[in-house]
Amino acid sequence: MQLNGAEAVWECLAREGVDIVWGYPGGAALPLFDALAKYPQIHHVLVRHEQAAAHAADGYARASGRVGVCVVTSGPGATNLVTGIATAMLDSVPVVALTAQVADSVIGTDAFQEVNITGITLPITKHNYLVRQSKDLVRVLREAFFLARTGRPGPVLVDLPKDILIGPCEFHFPDRVTRPGYRPVVRSAPYHLQRAAQVISDACRPVVLAGHGVHVASAWEELRLFAERIDAPVVSTLLGLGTMSSDHRLALGMAGMHGVAWANLAAQNADLLIALGMRMDDRFTGSLPRFAPNARLLHVDIDPAEIGKRVPASVPMVGDVRIVLEALTSSLPELDHREWLAQVDAWRGRHPLEVHAQGPLPPQEVIRALDRVTDGSGIVVSDVGQHQMWVAQYYRFRRINSFFTSGGLGTMGYSVPASLGVQAAHPGEPVWVVVGDGGFQMNLQELATIVQERLPIRIVIMDNGYLGMVRQWQELFHGARYIGTPISGPDFVQLAASYGIPARRACATAELDDAFAAAREADGPFLLDCKVERDENVYPMVQPGTGNADFVEDPRRRGEK
């Protein structure tokens, strides 16, 4: 089949099953957008800033389990993707980023809108390509999708010079893709399985640590069956929330810097940690020398480089979490850890999650109201900061794979554009965005895209006039000198109105249920501006340099403030 390069690109995407892309055109990308007219099965969403295209593709990939695609022009179009690509890299999200490039003949001459985007993105992509010959184009695109979604997923960037897009391309779509030396191990060796089964049988206080890898491997059911079989509590990382319904008797919620006390105490006092698809991030472990001092570590990850990277593993298991869990569950008898679970319950009773905030609208109450209106089963996209931690603590996550946020990179401004993609994976269903007034102002231009696409996205702004998490650190560690953290903003209700989005403001706890009901009933997008207490801190908190058992609780809990 004879096509031009641009048509070959869309043909590849169509054959990979892509039906939606987020993008922004420009000079070098003109041939690409021109050829799109011949592919009506692919819906292009025009965003308002390229960063949003990358986050939308990322949100779509997390929510759908498929590869997300963004398409932009050369130069500034390409560099605007960088934060979005790095976000996807840190959280192992399969994204294919297509960037147009100046013509091959002028590459390296500092031509108009030329930038070495493969050089720039080298450390933040799983792999990237500059296509220099038409004969490589189809193979490269096929490989890009293959690499993005297999093994430990990640972003792959393909740079497409304009003359390649215009020039002829003999289209031959290879059935199979291979890369020499690229063979992700999905099945653990029998020896390791036997050792793992032995170690689990020997443990008295086992704790399962569920990370993002459980979502990536779609191992939700296998996680539940495994945890039930060995009767062990399940602690989540931030991105591991929603791997197991919080209704389950074994689900403890999130541990780490702002983890709930009982989850941290369980992990700290365990004699065996079974880490599943998580990478022992510093926000999760606290001070490493004090992390779970009496625990052996059974570490399951598809990426061998994550095993032993921060915490040495007694039993290393390289493999796909789903396949490993299946094998483990079938090789283990029913275990009983009721005393250990009773101990964990006692901790839960002693250190409950309570709102001690004063004033008309404590921020935690906003999350509680969101939880009530969605019955803990909504699709939630959170930005980064204090509100993100309150969502992690106070939302119930009764639904599997329903929570999306930037974990590893901690990208403020992620939530609104990411919700475009999450929404595309859940058409027609309301998607709830929880965002601070700082993060919202980083990418609020996407309100126009939400309206353009008529998406039923509900944006809940936790509006406290501060960059709250940074302000909290200034209060605790920098003598309460609030430098650079007070932030002003427009009247968000009027702003929404100018985009044609219905909006409300809530200033007191009593108004929340009404406001959230209005948001839920809205026929399309809705914005809810919650004027929350300005000086509220997130507790519990494990302070930097301390261990996870030394969490600091809200001082008002004991009437100290």
Place this chain on the structure above:
Amino acid sequence: MRHVLVALVQDEPAMLARMGNLFARRGYNVESFTAGASELAGMTRVTIVVEGPDTALDQVAKQFRKLIGAVKVVDVTSDPEQLAYEMLLVKVGVNSKTRQEVVSLADLFKARIVDVSSTTLILEATGEPDKLEKFVEVLRPFGIKEQARTGAVFMSRGAKLLNRRPISPTDRKYLSD
């Protein structure tokens, strides 16, 4: 500790940059880096001598294996059966009195004289890095004007192969495309 990594990587643009980035990002000091054709078409054999703590180097080897295009990465540091060879070119200042002495030293170290001028000699020597080090030391008093070293390449003695698992037919087909 000093580590030696030997790798087979695909001969692709930017492969060098990918490897360089890997070491630079984690702040390792690369002592030498050599790259050249291997016995396999489309595959480059690279040898990297790097200084760093063992656990950190283990992590770098793992990250190296993750690079798309890295087909085989082996840390050969602890293999006693390694041959290590490096080439040295050194330009030594001489006069009529010292010339003969430098020539005899070259002879002693089995180095070749590859260029002669009235004030300089260029010597070429090949051997283990330590031996070359000693050679440079004895030449130093005469005045070393210029020195170039290739960095060491390593190979196991006997029948042992770096690429024990032969390249699969599909991979071979890919490489020949």
